[in-house]
Amino acid sequence: MKIIKIGGSLITDKDSYKTPDTHEINRIAREISKGINSDRLILIHGAGSFGHPLVKKFKLNKKSTNKDLFSILKVQDSVRELNRLFKDSLNKEKIPAYTIHPSSITRTENGEIIDLELNTIRQALKEGYIPLLYGDMVLDTKNRASVLSGDRLVSFLAQELKPNKVGMATTTPVLDKNNQKIDLITQTDLENIGESNSTDVTGGMLNKVNELLKTRAKSYIFNAKKRKALEKFIKGKNIGTEVEYDDKGKKT
Template sequence: MIILKIGGSILTNKDSSESEVDAGSLERIAREIKSSLDNSFKELIIVHGAGSFGHPPAKKYKIGEAFDKSEFPEKRIGFCETQNAVKKLNMHVCEAFIKEGLPVVAIPASSFMTATNKRITHGNLDSFKRYLDKGFIPVIYGDVVLDDELEICVISGDQLIQYLAVNLSPDEVILGTDVDGVYNKNPKTHDDAIFFDKFSSLEDLDTLEGTTNVDVTGGMVGKIKELLYLADLGIESKIINAEVENNIFKVLENEKVKGTIISRGN
């Protein structure tokens, strides 16, 4: 079993106020996944980010921040706008995958998960297991859910990865981002950025000045924290650049790809 995360920055222009899909990247990734599945059998779960679809409304309505009860009507609308936005992106993703012949089925987190203080505390994964058993590819994505303490909150794709991995024990976890892996600073704006081929400690986070966009879900540092938790359970992860052609195919086929391994091992 492989859990593959496709970052919102790959599928959309995350900094844009417009909700536009990067159709070229999406179609290419769909082809690479299909080629890998045609080449060798594997169970696959796909997680994708919210990108420019989900982040603007979540930020506008400050979803996940404490609020007065009098603000709840407006917060409800914000919840609905955010949920609807990420659902639209998921529709584009699933359409592209189905067109390529991939048997994907969307399973929104908001339909079966709840949280407490922004952390997932409940989510019955029986449907995931049943779809996998029947040869489907479950697709889940960053979403908004009910929260026992905050009423509503954002659940990132990276947190979904952790929850799924803890409960389903995959053989591999792969994150496709818009950079080659973890750097000590943003490699897009700093030529002297230092690349980490391996990351194994929370203490190492002190060496990071910020790598990619910091958004409502935590950016690269948030990803690393989620994956280090998995590393403590013996689940190794790899962060790669999904913008590089054939990287998704290669990593699914266990071929060598430049990236950062998140592991507690030596």
């Protein structure tokens, strides 16, 4: 099994509010379709400009017990819109993507997952679907709602479902201070890893690396703007920056 996250910066224009990159959405769906084989696959996508700017505007990433219910619903509706665009494009390419809305199956406590209903995902896989999840706003026992990033979903699902490979497709591999690609990153060399240059409430590249440090499966962050990179990754090629598992990287 593979778990792959498609970054919000690939499928949206992250600097323009709620702007899908339809051309890239369709190209990525085609690459997934060409790459896919009998290996099981779970897809997750980020929120891009359909999530981060609204969360920031409504301050929904802060601790508070009285977040406005309608603001939370607005963010959920917005990320669902992006999910629908991506799902439709995947289905058009004959990929049986089956959306599982994280907000319907997850609770967090202070942002940490305490329940996530895995049997729905397992059953969807069993029936031959490709479960499709995404960065969402979910119920939180202490703060009414919390932002659950697609990056966290990747590491949580990897821990539970034990895929043999994990990929985070975004617009760049991990770069060093000279802007050169890092081939292998470990817990000890995180100094040059920052957040995102765009509006991003979930920690950008640093969060991605931190989540993958907790992931035992072989894990890669790569640039899927490069033609055929995603297709090759799905077919089994290792590309981008490998993130080495480190049990000291465990946050949960």
